[in-house]
Amino acid sequence: MDFKEAEEYLDRRARFGIKPGLERIRLLLSKLDHPQSAFPSIHITGTNGKTSTARMAASILQVGGRKVGRYTSPHLQSVTERICVDGRPVTEREFASLLERVIPAVEETDAQTGDPLTYFEVTTAMAFLHFARRKVDLGVIEVGLGGRLDATNLVRSPVQVITGVAFDHMAELGDTLEKIAMEKAGIVKEGSTVISAVAHPGALEVVAAACADKGSELKLYGRDFQLLYHLTYGVDTEKIGQALGIRGLLREYADLFLPLLGKHQGINAACAVAACEAFAASPAALSLDEVAAGLRRVTSPGRLEVVSLHPLVLLDGAHNPSGAVRLAQVIRDDLDFERLVLVLGILEDKDMGRMLKILLPLADTVVFTQSREERAAPARKLARMAREMGYDGVVVEDIGEAVRFARTLASVTDMVCVTGSLYTVGEARDALGLPPG
Secondary structure, three states, X not given: OOHHHHHHHHHHHHOOOOXXXXXXHHHHHHHOOOHHHOOEEEEEEOOOOHHHHHHHHHHHHHHOOOOEEEEOOOOOOOHXXXXXXXXXXXXXXXXXXXXXXXXXXXXXXXXXXXXXXXXXXXXXXXXXXXXXXXXXXXXXXEOOOOOOOOOOOOOEEEEEEEOOOOOOXXXXXXXXXXXXXXXXXXXXXXXXXXXXXXXXXXXXXXXXXHHHHHOXXXXXXXXXXXXXXXXXXOOOOOOOOEEEEEEOOOOEEEEEEEOOOOHHHHHHHHHHHHHHHHHHOOHHHOOHHHHHHHHHOOOOOOOOEEEEXXXXXXXXXXXXHHHHHHHHHHHHHOOOOOOEXXXXXXXXXXXXXXXXXXXXXHOOEEEEOOOOOOOEOOHHHHHHHHHHOOOOOEEOOOHHHHHHHHHHHOOOOOEEEEEOOHHHHXXXXXXXXXXXX
């Protein structure tokens, strides 16, 4: 099997959609000799910030010489991005070989259950198998959806992270923040340490109850650890990012540099540091230099990613209202530009109306577009919704063409922001010739 054949096999699995439940993945992993049990993990959930927090935690821990497996989703440009060891994605050849190894177990599981495994379940098993084979010291594992019934929830994790709770995937997770929090708190394990930045009182009560029920120790942002300060550097040719001060669980960290924008990324960094401290368990096992070096070298493609300076081009995968609010705050507070050209493509199963209300007032010009993802809202539908709100825009359905057109509209002092979906941002990165990250 080559890589193209592997992609085609998984694409056929995509038609099975999202199917929360642990029965299928538990049976599949048993046929692979339980690879998820071969290493301890930091398990990360939350409505937003999961991937960035995972990348930060993995970067910090591998600086100290640990071999770290990182599993995140969705990917932006290549499915190989999901499965990394020490920051390096599997090669296409390794990916195809992994899939070839698990297919017999996948087919046996399908036959036994009569309920075909999904794309995400298969890639999750592949990641666990790869990490076990590579004998990683730990895994940093991002939940795909929710937590309680997510395929990743069979990991052996002494530390869990719940970055926050907001409205998203309500059809699967529930229509109140308390219900959503209950699904996310489903990753809490017996006797573990739980790092949380959940702020909503009702949601926090659910998380605290889950920790009490499991005999787990809850460490809260703002109480047990916090972001002390964040100072954004001007976007120029010298530095893009922010200086941070963090009070962790074990000590304070001053003058940290994080090459990512936004106060919310500073909070994600605080969560990542606290998670690493909890995993290391003692100040001696996690040095100041490891934390500083780990944050300094972290990347998070498609998350407030600056890819050009003249004009300023910003890619951000904000895909729900809370993500749009965070993007809007960064645009208003942290970036200098004259005019904003907004390239916007949103999935149809998201809260498009609220996202438009948040983002459209920021823009001088809007280019509506759509990704190749089957759930993408038609660009003309977005434009029609915007007109009903009193905003005009241009429709350019192909994302590559939309990005190129937007850049022709921007002077060297303007900004182009591509957002609305990680799928939109992934296709924009392809169009801009950026390598998978």
